[in-house]
Amino acid sequence: MKKNHEIWYERGFLLLCGFSVLLPLAILFYFVAQVVMDGFGRLSLQFLLGFPSRFAEQAGVLPGLVGSFYLLLITGLIALPIGVGAAVYLEEYGKRSRLATLIEVNISNLAGVPSVIYGLLGLAVFVRALGMGRSILAGGCTLAFLVLPIVVISTREALRTVPQGFREASAALGATKWQTIRGVVLPEAMPGILTGAILALSRALGETAPLVVVGALTYVTFLPNSLNSPFTALPLQIYNWVSRPQAAFAANAAAGIVVLLILMLAMNMIAVILRGRMQNRR
Amino acid sequence: MKSINTALKLTGVVGLVVSLGACVKKKTEEAVIPAVPQVTVTLDGSSTVFPISEAIAEEFKKANQDNVTIGVSGTGGGFKKFCSKEVAMVGASRAITAEEAQACSTNGVNFIELPVAFDGIAIVVNPKNTFAESVTVAELKMLWAPEAQGKVTKWSQVRAGWPDKEIHLFGPGVDSGTYDYFTKAIVGTEHSSRGDFTSSEDDNVLVQGVTADEFSLGFFGLSYFEANKEKLKLVKLDDGVAENGEGPIAPNATTIGDATYQPLSRPIFIYVSSSALTENEAVARFSSFYAQNAGRVAAHVGYVALPTDLAAIVTQRLTDRKIGSLFSAEAAKGTVRSVLEASKLPAAPAAEGAAVPTDAAAPAPTAAPAPAAVPAAPAPAPHGQHPAK
Known part of the structure; x- marks a missing residue:
């Protein structure tokens, strides 16, 4: 009799779990389907290669697309080496000290700081103090700072998954610490590091608020041609279209969202492929 | 072993510092570039004015090589950038306030006020x-x-x-x-x-x-x-x-x-910095293109064009580089028509220098419907004038 109860409990729990999986998936699917339906008609080469226009049908996302691409490039080039380096230091070299704990707590907290705050930091440090002006470089540096804690945390998690025995075995073979890290720990942790990096860059791709604070524009008639260029980004263009009264611009916004989603999917795909390659090589 | 360990730590730290420095280093390289300024028209301000500005920039780009950039940081945010000389023009969904005009004059920014459409x-x-x-x-x-x-x-x-x-x-x-x-x-x-x-x-x-x-x-x-x-x-x-x-x-x-x-x-405005007008030909080209064509694109983006005679006055004000605001202390001071027409009548020479009342605290009752209100040639009071509260 009691056993029967247990079975029902288990079934109920299973049902609940299944429901918890399905509900967010269904909501996500609904939103994506809605956006794709709204925006699909607008997706074309002309939309990808066009400049913003007052005629919704002629408007395109090229400056935003190119701006976002360059921003990602700058963000990645700055945040990944620093972030991975910091994580390697904290995880492999750093000793358990009060300072280390303090740094750790701070990094976790930084990951939760609202992005606008990073925008203000970028405005004060990069735009003003370092004299970069409202340039794409300042925007990229700001986003790099924004995602730095994410890179550090995810890299540390990845490093922790490497069994301690690997390090000891490497040391036993006479490898120095540097050789161990370069030859054993980093390759072993690379899939995890990559996942974290892609997550971080995806977050940077979707950010609007810090860019607005740093001085991203909404309309530019040219593409960024140097690190010093004024710039715009895809999310800003989408935001602008969403707030327009005419329904045709809403379709443009939906199409812009689809482009943004495809970009993110592509980035995630690259991460998955790279990860697969690395795991096979071993 | 220990010394190697320390050395590694050191290289790690050095590496970090170097990559951190990358941000800074790039900046010093960049610092050389602004010496050869790009000929660019910079505009910022209200999201209400943005659709018109975008349309104008789009048309302007068809006939000109100059680069135009438009940011949206709101009327207040736009004036902040404008008065600190960060941008040459600002779109405003209301007239400049006394505080903003004060900030502009502190930084030596003189502006020309152009109503471009009605909303x-x-x-x-x-x-x-x-x-x-x-x-x-x-x-x-x-x-x-x-x-x-x-x-x-x-x-x-x-x-x-x-x-x-x-x-x-x-x-x-x-x-x-x-x-x-x-x-x-x-x-x-x-x-x-x-x-x-x-x-x-x-x-x-x-x-x-x-x-x-x-x-x-x-x-x-x-x-x-x-x-x-x-x-x-x-x-x-x-x-x-x-x-x-x-x-x-x-x-x-x-x-x-x-x-x-x-x-x-209400009228919506474009403010142009007069020094940018003189120093940057692209700004001069763009702002006069703006004044002449705003009426053509206004309806398409949901606004109402200025009647042609008023648009002509506005264009003339730009050509004459009339500095100062006509609409700033506006409570219910008169219609756009009466203010603009009044500004045209007595072409008092003092009008050039006169800007908006800069002291925010000073009660400005019926004073200065136009900067042309000089004692010698009193400006005709616009009809429907109420004392500003």
């Missing part, structure tokens, strides 16, 4: 609402004043005869120029209204709100009504002043253009 603020209700056809300014004031909070909660309190149902209010966010203008025109004091209304920075959200609620009333830019005509019902507005059209008036291109839809039609 109407529409009062809307749900289409199921059959009783509210029109509303008076007095009723709106009673409804939106700060004192009304928690007290005026039913339609029947606004006008006897309207149903005894709760009224739900929708309005733009308190940081928007539309809210500023509405409160000034209706309540009487800028930025002062009841707080218990649903507000959103996105006017499309307000449209949704009014559409979904049978006993709602909201206000927002006319273009948002035009784009959602079938989902909303427009309420006519009666300002109780006979000279500018008797009885309730609905906002449309005609009533906004001839200033009979009062007091909720």
Whole structure:
């Protein structure tokens, strides 16, 4: 009799779990389907290669697309080496000290700081103090700072998954610490590091608020041609279209969202492929 | 082993410092570049003015090589950048304030003020609402004043005869120029209204709100009504002043253009820095293109073009580089027409230097309808002039 109860409990729990999986998936699917339906008609080469226009049908996302691409490039080039380096230091070299704990707590907290705050930091440090002006470089540096804690945390998690025995075995073979890290720990942790990096860059791709604070524009008639260029980004263009009264611009916004989603999917795909390659090589 | 360990730590730290320095290093390389400035027109400011600016920039680009950049940081944010010489032009959904003019003059920024179009603020209700056809300014004031909070909660309190149902209010966010203008025109004091209304920075959200609620009333830019005509019902507005059209008036291109839809039609502006005009030919080209073509694109983006004679005055003001604001101390000082025409009449030489009253605290009653108000040649008072509060 009691056993029967247990079975029902288990079934109920299973049902609940299944429901918890399905509900967010269904909501996500609904939103994506809605956006794709709204925006699909607008997706074309002309939309990808066009400049913003007052005629919704002629408007395109090229400056935003190119701006976002360059921003990602700058963000990645700055945040990944620093972030991975910091994580390697904290995880492999750093000793358990009060300072280390303090740094750790701070990094976790930084990951939760609202992005606008990073925008203000970028405005004060990069735009003003370092004299970069409202340039794409300042925007990229700001986003790099924004995602730095994410890179550090995810890299540390990845490093922790490497069994301690690997390090000891490497040391036993006479490898120095540097050789161990370069030859054993980093390759072993690379899939995890990559996942974290892609997550971080995806977050940077979707950010609007810090860019607005740093001085991203909404309309530019040219593409960024140097690190010093004024710039715009895809999310800003989408935001602008969403707030327009005419329904045709809403379709443009939906199409812009689809482009943004495809970009993110592509980035995630690259991460998955790279990860697969690395795991096979071993 | 220990020494190696320390050495590694050191290299790690050095590596970090180097990559950190990359940010800084790039900057010093960049610092050389601004010495050869790109010929670029920089514009910032209100999101209300953005659609017109975008349209103008689009047309301008077809015939010119100059690069144009437009940012959207709001009227206030735009003036901040403008007065610190970060941008050459600013789009504003209201006239410059005394504080902003002060900031500009402190930094030595002289500006030329160009009204480029009219925008109407529409009062809307749900289409199921059959009783509210029109509303008076007095009723709106009673409804939106700060004192009304928690007290005026039913339609029947606004006008006897309207149903005894709760009224739900929708309005733009308190940081928007539309809210500023509405409160000034209706309540009487800028930025002062009841707080218990649903507000959103996105006017499309307000449209949704009014559409979904049978006993709602909201206000927002006319273009948002035009784009959602079938989902909303427009309420006519009666300002109780006979000279500018008797009885309730609905906002449309005609009533906004001839200033009979009062007091909720407003001019929107472009401010140009006069030093940028002289130093940067692209700014000169773009701003005159703007003044001449704003009327052509206004209707397409949901605004009302200035009548041609007024547009001509505005263009002339730009050509003459008339510095200062005509509209800044405007409470209910007169229509755009009367102010602009008055500015044209006595071409007093002193007008050039005169800017807006810079002391915010100084009560500026009937003084200076135009900067041309010099003792020797008193400017004709525009009709419908009330003392500014």
